[in-house]
Amino acid sequence: MSFLDTADAHSIAEQVHTARLSPGTVAEHFLSQTNARESRIRAFVALDPQVVRKQAQGLSSPGINGLLAGVPIGVKDIIDTCDHPTGFYSPIYDNNWPSRDAHVVALLRLAGAVIMGKTHTTEFAYMQTGPTRNPHDLNRTPGSSSAGSAAGMAAGFFPVALGTQTAGSLLKPASYCGLYAFKPSYGLVSLEGVKPLAPSFDTLGWYGRSVRDLALVAQVLVPGLPQSARESGIRTFGFCRTARWDQVGPVVADALLAAVERLKAAGHTVTTVDLPKDFADVFDDHLLINDCEGARSLSKEWQSSPELLSPSVIAMIERARGTTWEQESAAKARLAAQAPRLQAIFAPFDAMLSVTCGMVAPLGLETTGPSDFCKCWMAFGLPQINLPLPRLPGELPVGFQLIGGFRQDSRLLEAAQQVDWALSDK
């Protein structure tokens, strides 16, 4: 067991800053991890060791002193990079080499990060799955759409990875793969150079090896985000089962309810919250808007190369064509009217606790399970964090969510740190 097997980005950058580790040594460690397991995991759609080494060896000021000095990062393949192809898992974009980095990739490089490669996504971050397997059980999906970033994290291929979320694409894989994940409030992170799906919801987020790493990457990618003020103290949580609690199996329910008890035992307050009945519409409204916006976002591909689109994308476009303009407008108006009511419900709490996925990772690679428990917060752009729940050796991972009020990202990160400490006896 080497230091880098478990070291988080904080620790790695600290070692690089003090010259106890070189970026080249760090890169070689993670490259050796991919050598050992990538052929079975299939996290990467593009991985070039020479490109990785060149970045690591060429790291100079200011990057070598940056917050992510020498930290290898996996990048979901709907995010442009100038030194790798970007394919969106679509044959339409074979050999697409962007001429410049996405905004977030450029910020990561300025902070000293090393881009490890492009990680598998579903087609256009929608439903058509790729070959990636869950490192905890190769017969199971890692979840989607940020499949490669999540599986690569769980396999130890990089200590930080970028994903995106429109429904549950970041948090669902985090739950299935046992990862820390942070999806910031809608609109905080630039999507320049990131392929849009449903722009009302699309948000970039990331995986890390610790809560403090989730905050560290936020410092780099959300300039101006207030730094955490309170490091300790008790917190006030809501606990919301949502209208879909009947989809939660006993494994997840038991683990989550046990976690709630541990939080209470640690002195935190946890209050059960029921959302008003009309919030149950949110699942349908999210789906309808996702369809209509997705169809517009992919209208170019639909017009130019319909034969190269998967049945799931075509089905989405067909559903959008069967939806009237007024139906989409009404769905958006409902969400806009509900948003301030939800804000009021969240106001007393540092964060809301809820389920991320009702089940552990399903068997098979073709389907990845529902995203309802993520959608209902995504519809309102709220920040979300997945924390892995304590599990016995050999048990499949289970995560749960902490959801914050809109633009309360710093408060959410602080609360998540408290929860993680309480659950891991730190």
Added chain:
Amino acid sequence: MSFLDTADAHSIAEQVHTARLSPGTVAEHFLSQTNARESRIRAFVALDPQVVRKQAQGLSSPGINGLLAGVPIGVKDIIDTCDHPTGFYSPIYDNNWPSRDAHVVALLRLAGAVIMGKTHTTEFAYMQTGPTRNPHDLNRTPGSSSAGSAAGMAAGFFPVALGTQTAGSLLKPASYCGLYAFKPSYGLVSLEGVKPLAPSFDTLGWYGRSVRDLALVAQVLVPGLPQSARESGIRTFGFCRTARWDQVGPVVADALLAAVERLKAAGHTVTTVDLPKDFADVFDDHLLINDCEGARSLSKEWQSSPELLSPSVIAMIERARGTTWEQESAAKARLAAQAPRLQAIFAPFDAMLSVTCGMVAPLGLETTGPSDFCKCWMAFGLPQINLPLPRLPGELPVGFQLIGGFRQDSRLLEAAQQVDWALSDK
């Protein structure tokens, strides 16, 4: 005077469809216009006649049968094109050649359009102006930031052009240059491949030679937008002076009030609307959010090349640094709370009439005048159309706005057609 000097895209495409004009002939006409006047107007930052000819001569199915068959289009230089550089009017992006077209450019090409070249923008579509002159008076600004697209339209270099608007960047130049302009509702047009400034407001729009052309381009760029249903009949308008009427000079006020009288004489109803007093905050809220989001959008450039940013961008970033997270959140919450109230105010009307700019185009090329009359609707994502008002020969152009309810783009386009007919005695 040739047919193509005034023909709109509808007419041009019709001539191409019936083989009475070839795309090559159309392209040569517009290239000859640029030969005659571009050296004085400076609409283009990139114009390559060979690239234009190649597109026109290579036009085949489906483009040759498309809605914009053979129609030359100017593209603002913050929108990616694969066969021209994209420079954002910033030395940071000298020699930046995108590898693929922006989504909208790809859709235009699929519809048969010919990209004429890249048109001058202010730096990152913010305030630092370029060399473009107003064709109506070379000593005056064409307005910003879509300066080159507007000036090129007024000079006859192309019959359609793309611009973008975050504050008043599309409509202000339309008013100063005497153009038809349409900014759709927020979120309808894909911004994939368009440089973001303030993503809460950024919207792509276009100039055309007629109201029907504004609708024609909407058919291409907003798949699924309902087609206009009512071609004739009276319309119901509000007339809103806004809280900034004291900035409207007599030239604009007289022209607008005369137009209102003509509309009434044509049988339309026009009702004066005063917005609630608290809506006057919208100017400050738009500015504050624009600053904070602009600073985040340009954080990469600020970190990597601060010495290559203009004083106006740096001033924006400094203002953002002096703004707290809570102030930005509060501004966004105010707009979200006002939006449904504004929707209710708009509901009885087919469109709201208002000022686009309080003055004609100012003298000089360094400043372009305030955008307040656009900002107050941009803040809510409402669709806007600028129509040129009838002017005597030699008079500088004056425009006015029609604003629609959110996502009422088709209804707005219909109303604009009625207004244009009423004002032009058609």
